[in-house]
Amino acid sequence: MPRRRPGALRAERLFRAGWALPPERIHGLSARTSTAVDRVERLSGDYYVHPGATDRALRRYRAFLQPPGRRPRYPQDAECSCRGCSFDDVRHARDVLAQVLRQLPPRPRAQLERQVRTLDARYLARTLPDPFAADRQWRFDLWWRRRLTG
Numbered sequence: 001m002p003r004r005r006p007g008a009l010r011a012e013r014l015f016r017a018g019w020a021l022p023p024e025r026i027h028g029l030s031a032r033t034s035t036a037v038d039r040v041e042r043l044s045g046d047y048y049v050h051p052g053a054t055d056r057a058l059r060r061y062r063a064f065l066q067p068p069g070r071r072p073r074y075p076q077d078a079e080c081s082c083r084g085c086s087f088d089d090v091r092h093a094r095d096v097l098a099q100v101l102r103q104l105p106p107r108p109r110a111q112l113e114r115q116v117r118t119l120d121a122r123y124l125a126r127t128l129p130d131p132f133a134a135d136r137q138w139r140f141d142l143w144w145r146r147r148l149t150g
Ligand SMILES: [Zn+2]
Pocket: 080, 081, 082, 083, 084, 085, 086
């Protein structure tokens, strides 16, 4: 499990105690978009789309692309499919973002989409195409899964 910021823990305790608190603002997104994301996460029936998942997905996607230089990066399978460990695979982070984008209303979607597109461009630049993805990859219909893995 990821380490939680103390503020997030306190907010969650208060929320459970019945205090209606606004969700924490997601880095790079407006308060309004963060609230829309929070709503999608709370109402989603998807096991992998849970409160905080979008924030985690964005952080994971950024971290994957963080190392400086031009060396290619290779996504790796996660060793466990639980909702925490799944983020070890950057492609899972992208799956979550796709899922949330689909469920957001137009304006917050456009804002999150801008962030994701910037990261997508870097992902495309830092990873290599896998010409045999159709034989090797699960859900190879998703472009971010048609890249060479480590
Ligand atoms: Zn796990």
